[in-house]
Amino acid sequence: MRREIPLLITGIVGVVFVIQYFIPHYPFNQLNNWFSDWFSIIAACAIWLGALNLLKVSANKIYRKREDWGFSIVIIVCFLIITIIGFAEGEGFRNIGTKFDWLYQYVYTPLSSTMFALLAFFVASASYRAFRARNFDATLLLVAAFLVMIGRVPVGDAIAMKLHLPLSIYPSEISSWIMNVFNTAGQRAIMIGIALGIVSTSLRVILGIERAHLGGD
Amino acid sequence: MIRLTIGNENPGCELFIIGTRGMVKLLNFIAPLLLCTVLAGFAVAQDVILPSETNIIDSAMVAPDGSLPLGISNLIVRDNPNDDGNSIWLVWDKSPDDDLGKITSYIILRAESREGEYSRVGDVTSGTTEFFDNSAVDGVEYYYKIAAVNSLHDNGQLQWEMQAQSDPAGPVKSSAQWFDMRRFNVFIGVIFLCSAILYFISKAKTGKELFIRKIAGLDSVDEAVGRATEMGRKIFYVPGISDMDNVQTIAGVTILGRVAQLAAEYETWIEVPVCKSLVMVTAKEIVKEAYVKAGRPDAFNDNQVHYLTDDQFGYAAAIDGMIVREKPATIFYMGSFYAESLIMAETGNAAGAIQIAGTGQASQLPFFVAACDYTLIGEELFAASAYLSKEPKLLGSLKGQDMGKAAILIFIILGLILESFNIFQMSNWFSVR
Numbered sequence: 323m324r325r326e327i328p329l330l331i332t333g334i335v336g337v338v339f340v341i342q343y344f345i346p347h348y349p350f351n352q353l354n355n356w357f358s359d360w361f362s363i364i365a366a367c368a369i370w371l372g373a374l375n376l377l378k379v380s381a382n383k384i385y386r387k388r389e390d391w392g393f394s395i396v397i398i399v400c401f402l403i404i405t406i407i408g409f410a411e412g413e414g415f416r417n418i419g420t421k422f423d424w425l426y427q428y429v430y431t432p433l434s435s436t437m438f439a440l441l442a443f444f445v446a447s448a449s450y451r452a453f454r455a456r457n458f459d460a461t462l463l464l465v466a467a468f469l470v471m472i473g474r475v476p477v478g479d480a481i482a483m484k485l486h487l488p489l490s491i492y493p494s495e496i497s498s499w500i501m502n503v504f505n506t507a508g509q510r511a512i513m514i515g516i517a518l519g520i521v522s523t524s525l526r527v528i529l530g531i532e533r534a535h536l537g538g539d
Numbered sequence: 540m541i542r543l544t545i546g547n548e549n550p551g552c553e554l555f556i557i558g559t560r561g562m563v564k565l566l567n568f569i570a571p572l573l574l575c576t577v578l579a580g581f582a583v584a585q586d587v588i589l590p591s592e593t594n595i596i597d598s599a600m601v602a603p604d605g606s607l608p609l610g611i612s613n614l615i616v617r618d619n620p621n622d623d624g625n626s627i628w629l630v631w632d633k634s635p636d637d638d639l640g641k642i643t644s645y646i647i648l649r650a651e652s653r654e655g656e657y658s659r660v661g662d663v664t665s666g667t668t669e670f671f672d673n674s675a676v677d678g679v680e681y682y683y684k685i686a687a688v689n690s691l692h693d694n695g696q697l698q699w700e701m702q703a704q705s706d707p708a709g710p711v712k713s714s715a716q717w718f719d720m721r722r723f724n725v726f727i728g729v730i731f732l733c734s735a736i737l738y739f740i741s742k743a744k745t746g747k748e749l750f751i752r753k754i755a756g757l758d759s760v761d762e763a764v765g766r767a768t769e770m771g772r773k774i775f776y777v778p779g780i781s782d783m784d785n786v787q788t789i790a791g792v793t794i795l796g797r798v799a800q801l802a803a804e805y806e807t808w809i810e811v812p813v814c815k816s817l818v819m820v821t822a823k824e825i826v827k828e829a830y831v832k833a834g835r836p837d838a839f840n841d842n843q844v845h846y847l848t849d850d851q852f853g854y855a856a857a858i859d860g861m862i863v864r865e866k867p868a869t870i871f872y873m874g875s876f877y878a879e880s881l882i883m884a885e886t887g888n889a890a891g892a893i894q895i896a897g898t899g900q901a902s903q904l905p906f907f908v909a910a911c912d913y914t915l916i917g918e919e920l921f922a923a924s925a926y927l928s929k930e931p932k933l934l935g936s937l938k939g940q941d942m943g944k945a946a947i948l949i950f951i952i953l954g955l956i957l958e959s960f961n962i963f964q965m966s967n968w969f970s971v972r
Contacts, residue, residue, distance in 0.1 A: 340729070344722050347715040351623040361784055365817055372816035372846035379845045390864055437852035441878060444885040448909040509901050512917045514947055516899045519921030520786045521732055522940040527789065531740065531932050534793040534924055535821060 329530040336528030377401065466500055473497020602699040608636040608689040610703035611645065616683050616711040619671060624715030627672045627681060634687040634703070637665050646686040646702070647672065653682050653707050662688075675713040682709035721972045731946065736939030743935030751934055756895055756913035757926050760798060763893045767868035768805040774798070775810055775867045777858060777883065778822060779874020779898070780851055782815045786921075787899045791874030792822055793924040794897070798871060799826040803833035811844040812861065814854045819846045855879035859886045872896040872911070873920065876903045884910035897923060 339357070342350040380394035407422050408415045415422040455461040472478040478493030489495065526532035611631045619626035634642050642665040648657035649672065660672050675681060684707050690700035743749055767774045776798060778791040795811065802809040811826060813819045823844040830839035847857040859882065862870070870887045872880070872894070880896075880903040887894050888910045896907035897915030907914045915923060918940070925933030950969070957965050 344719055344726055345717060346621060346623045346719050347717050348623060361782075365782060365815070368816035368820070369849070370816075372813075372819055372849070375816075375819060375846045376848075379842050382842065393860070433856075434850070434852045437856050437882065438878065440882055444881045444910075445906075448881060448885055448888075448906065452909040512901045512904065515916075515918035515944070516901065516921075518732070518940045518943045518947075519790075519899070519918035521729070521943070522736055522936050523786055523790055523921045523924075525733055525736055526933065526936050531936065532793065532924060534796040534825065534928075535789050536824075 325533070325536060328536055329533070333528050333530060336524065340528075373401070466504075469493065470497045470500055473500075602691075602701050606641070606689050606699070607701050608641045608687045608703050609634050610687050610705050611685045612705070614683065614685055614705050614708040616681075616708045618711060618713050621716055621719040621721050624677045624713055625673060625675055627675045627683075627711055627713050629670045629672065629683055629685070629708075631668055631685055631705070633666065633668050636687070636689070641689050642666075642687050643690045644688045645670075646688055648684040648686060648704070650682050650684075650707070651680065653709070655682070657682075657684055657707075677713050677715065680710035680712055682707045683711070684708075724968055725971055732939070732943045735942035736936045739938035739942070740932050740935035743931035743938070746931070749931070749934045749938050751922075751926060751937060754915065754919050754922065754926055756897065756915045756919065757923055759893075759895060759913050760927065761801065763869040763871075763895055764798065764801045764805055764807060766893055767802075768807045770868040772868035773808045773810055773865055774802055775812070775858075775861070775870045775887075775892075777870065777872045777874070778811065778813060778818055779872070779876050780814045780854060780879065781875035783817045783821060785875050787875040788815075788818060790899075790921050790924065791897070792818065792825055794871075794873050794920075794927065795822060796825045796829050797924070797927040799829035800833050803830045803835045803838060806835070806838070809843060810861075810867075812847050812854075812858060813844065814847060814849060814851075816846060819844055851877065851879055852882075855882045858883050862886045862890050862892070866890050867892050870894045872898070872907065873915075873923075874898065876900055876907075881906035881910060887911075 335357070338353060342353040345351070377398060380397045382388075383391045383394040384398075404422070404425060407425065411420050411422050414420065416426075417423065449467070453460065453464040453467055455464050473493035473496055478497075482492045523532065527535070611634050613632040615630050617628050617630075619628040629647065631645075633645075636642050644662050644664055645667060646659055647661045647663070647670050649660045650657040660674055661670060663670055672681075672683075684704050686702040686704045688700060688702050691698040739749070764774060776795055778795060779785075779788055781788045783789065799809050809826065811822050813822055823841070826844055827836075827839050830836050848854050858879075861867075862883070863886065867887075867890070870883075870892045872884065873896070876898050877900065880898070880900075884894060884896065884907055894911035895913045895915070896911040897920035898904065898907065899917050899920055901917065904914065904916055922937050922940075925937050950965075954965050957963075
């Protein structure tokens with residue numbers, strides 16, 4: 323029964339979800355919203371499982387004095403500070419001017435932005451590796467990347483204008499052509515494959531053929 | 540209020556010239572202001588939608604000659620098709636004066652009988668020829684009129700307004716439909732694809748061997764786990780940042796089962812840091828089961844699968860920190876990823892880990908290709924479970940999927956030929972609404 327009941331629920335919900343896409347009549351038109359609401363409620367309740375797990379793992383690390391256990395103290399202290407302040411400030415904890423808002427604006431947001439900003443450096447290092455002209459494919463990639471980049475900045479067209487090149491071979495035009503033809507074609511091929519893969523996986527899950535996500539075959 | 544009816548110039552239309560100076564004076568003397576205020580207050584309190592002619596307020600100017608617009612024609616009212624009811628679709632030919640700039644808006648009027656009192660249900664700007672009345676009640680008969688409006692505003696104040704109303708159209712009733720005909724093409728596609736998958740699954744059950752092309756990224760799973768064993772270091776498995784309602788996450792945790800079993804057999808530590816609580820619960824169950832299957836249930840540690848944070852960049856920062864400190868030998872990224880993909884993959888690359896990634900997020904694939912050793916591109920992620928298990932039923936579904944791909948390929952080639960000859964009908968079959 324431990325396997326059969328989840329499989330049955332998955333099957334029924336899966337079929338209902340497929341059907342509701344084609345039926346605009348009530349109650350099918352509401353099912354998507356209802357299921358989404360239920361999922362949000364379950365996920366919101368489950369967040370405590372995650373939070374408690376985080377505390378347990380961190381506390382365990384500190385207790386056993388494992389390597390880098392100092393970071394676990396930082397995790398627990400930060401967790402407790404933000405949770406206590408959030409609860410202490412009650413319903414309006416997200417209002418502007420609250421201590422929670424201060425932490426959000428001046429601690430969380432800069433940290434988050436810092437991580438996001440790192441992406442620029444990672445893009446540069448990854449591009450450097452990918453665009454090294456080691457073979458024909460990599461050289462093709464390098465040339466295409468150069469053309470797209472030069473076409474996306476005003477200086478590209480400015481140079482073309484100075485050289486009196488025909489409008490059709492301006493870097494911006496070539497860049498658009500590469501993006502609209504080759505890139506779009508490749509992206510669409512991948513998207514079609516993904517869509518078919520999703521249908522196939524969903525069908526396997528609905529029919530109970532795929533059971534690995536339930537913890538076993 | 541002065542009401543004129545124009546018969547010859549614009550049959551079927553009524554003209555309203557409202558709010559002359561004389562009327563203002565007349566109202567000042569005759570109309571009891573207090574009574575008006577009470578009535579207006581009553582109307583607002585009852586949420587009454589006043590008929591169009593009573594909506595028109597006093598003006599400071601008289602409408603110039605020739606400002607009377609011509610009305611609209613061919614008003615058609617229908618139940619809005621393929622919807623969940625309570626909606627009526629109106630379509631009309633715009634007034635000939637619309638292109639001359641004499642129309643400022645169209646007002647939609649509705650009544651429950653042809654000669655009844657028409658109330659305003661909405662308005663649209665000039666040039667518009669369609670309106671959806673979403674305030675209709677299913678089963679109730681309605682009649683509609685469209686008033687073409689020419690008006691002048693000065694500093695937000697209405698100076699004068701003239702309307703030409705169409706003949707009423709109707710009756711019409713709204714109702715909900717049991718099948719959305721706009722999605723009939725999707726229905727056919729789903730039936731075809733599901734039939735193909737089911738056919739090949741049943742064929743695979745009979746024992747017929749199915750050929751599946753090699754997927755380098757999945758063939759290297761053994762090698763990647765073996766490398767971690769040889770180096771005596773950990774394996775990290777990152778199942779993405781989406782929750783269990785995402786198919787990519789389901790595909791990701793499905794592969795986790797095979798990888799965890801292999802790690803258990805090789806006695807290598809696998810760690811699964813997750814971003815969502817529900818994924819944690821699922822992944823924990825899967826890893827536990829994998830250890831049982833490998834015959835090493837005692838080796839399973841509850842802390843192998845642990846939660847970090849729901850926050851996207853917080854999660855990326857935590858993973859980066861773990862990679863830098865613990866230097867895993869192998870890292871798997873399988874699931875749904877966004878901007879954090881490259882942040883994690885580049886850190887793993889710098890740490891010298893062998894990395895295998897798989898995602899259905901087309902925009903993140905170039906990042907993984909650049910930073911990882913092997914990348915499962917889109918559909919390969921969904922095929923991984925079948926490929927690794929070699930179970931006939933699962934392999935059969937891949938074959939069915941390939942049939943769908945072949946059908947799409949045929950239609951693309953056919954469409955290419957037809958569109959080259961200016962025949963565009965076929966592409967309409969594939970539009971999805």
